Amino acid sequence: MSAEHQHPTPSQYWKIAGILAVITAIEVALFYIDRELELGALNAWMLIALSAMKFVMVIGWFMHLRYEKGLVSRFFAAGFGLAIGVYAIVLAALGVIVIRGG
Amino acid sequence: MTDVAHVEPVHEEHESTGVPTLKLGMWIFLSSEFLFFGALISNYLLYSNRAGFEGLYPAEIYDIPFTSVSSFVLLMSSLTMVLAHNALSRGDQHGTRTWLFATAALGAVFLGGQVFEFTEFIVNYGMKLTSNPAASAFYVLTGFHGIHVAIGVFLLLSLWGISHRRGGLSEKSGLNVEMVGLYWHFVDIIWIVIFTVVYLISLPPA
Numbered sequence: 001m002s003a004e005h006q007h008p009t010p011s012q013y014w015k016i017a018g019i020l021a022v023i024t025a026i027e028v029a030l031f032y033i034d035r036e037l038e039l040g041a042l043n044a045w046m047l048i049a050l051s052a053m054k055f056v057m058v059i060g061w062f063m064h065l066r067y068e069k070g071l072v073s074r075f076f077a078a079g080f081g082l083a084i085g086v087y088a089i090v091l092a093a094l095g096v097i098v099i100r101g102g
Numbered sequence: 103m104t105d106v107a108h109v110e111p112v113h114e115e116h117e118s119t120g121v122p123t124l125k126l127g128m129w130i131f132l133s134s135e136f137l138f139f140g141a142l143i144s145n146y147l148l149y150s151n152r153a154g155f156e157g158l159y160p161a162e163i164y165d166i167p168f169t170s171v172s173s174f175v176l177l178m179s180s181l182t183m184v185l186a187h188n189a190l191s192r193g194d195q196h197g198t199r200t201w202l203f204a205t206a207a208l209g210a211v212f213l214g215g216q217v218f219e220f221t222e223f224i225v226n227y228g229m230k231l232t233s234n235p236a237a238s239a240f241y242v243l244t245g246f247h248g249i250h251v252a253i254g255v256f257l258l259l260s261l262w263g264i265s266h267r268r269g270g271l272s273e274k275s276g277l278n279v280e281m282v283g284l285y286w287h288f289v290d291i292i293w294i295v296i297f298t299v300v301y302l303i304s305l306p307p308a
Contacts, residue, residue, distance in 0.1 A: 017181035024170070028167075030302075048298065058290055069120050075129050075130050076132065084136075084140070096144075096148050
């Protein structure tokens with residue numbers, strides 16, 4: 001059976017988009033909550049976690065990475081991991097505090 | 103009415119890797135784009151809250167409600183893109199054209215929002231590309247993302263035009279829809295990161 005047959009149906013795509021929209025709404029709400037309560041680093045980490053969820057959902061379901069062969073995932077992860085690693089080192093070396101507060 | 107003329111079954115040419123070379127190449131290209139945008143995001147993080155620059159910092163003048171709507175529009179364009187691909191896989195040429203056009207339209211709305219935002223920042227707030235390093239980093243990052251979106255809109259309209267002219271997309275064009283889709287979703291995930299890191303978390307100097 002080809003991977004094509006395992007792809008989500010249009011109604012499932014709509015549900016995924018709905019979840020993405022809700023997560024975006026939560027992110028924006030957190031931005032304003034932080035203005036009032038000054039959550040600091042906690043707010044930043046929650047926003048990053050929510051962003052990561054959206055990131056994974058789009059890659060996994062919309063880009064169909066979860067249905068692709070392992071080779072594709074490895075190539076993609078290698079580029080992403082390399083970028084994260086390289087720039088984390090650069091930013092750390094330059095003394096940049098990426099997430100403020102706390 | 104659903105137009106199913108000119109529908110051809112999609113037979114992907116599999117190479118020794120088990121993945122069509124064109125598709126694997128696209129994934130590798132997108133993977134390399136992480137390094138490109140990573141550099142621009144790092145550059146922004148480096149300067150966005152560094153004190154001592156003259157003029158306004160981007161984080162002082164962000165219009166979060168407006169950018170949130172833009173982000174929502176781009177996010178939903180990923181939905182229409184995947185629906186276009188799904189319609190093509192079912193042989194629904196009319197549906198494919200409709201969703202391709204919807205995706206291009208949403209992309210154009212996002213670009214319009216970015217032009218509006220830049221105009222506001224430059225005209226009303228006087229924050230230009232050369233105002234200070236933080237402003238430069240902001241414009242370069244979001245500008246390059248906007249260029250990627252514009253290229254995506256062009257590719258989408260090209261596919262839509264080809265489909266319109268020929269009455270449907272061929273087997274080869276079908277794979278092209280998937281490639282343009284991968285590119286489009288990638289542009290979306292880059293914006294997911296930019297929206298969070300640049301707009302929601304970023305703070306001006308204390």
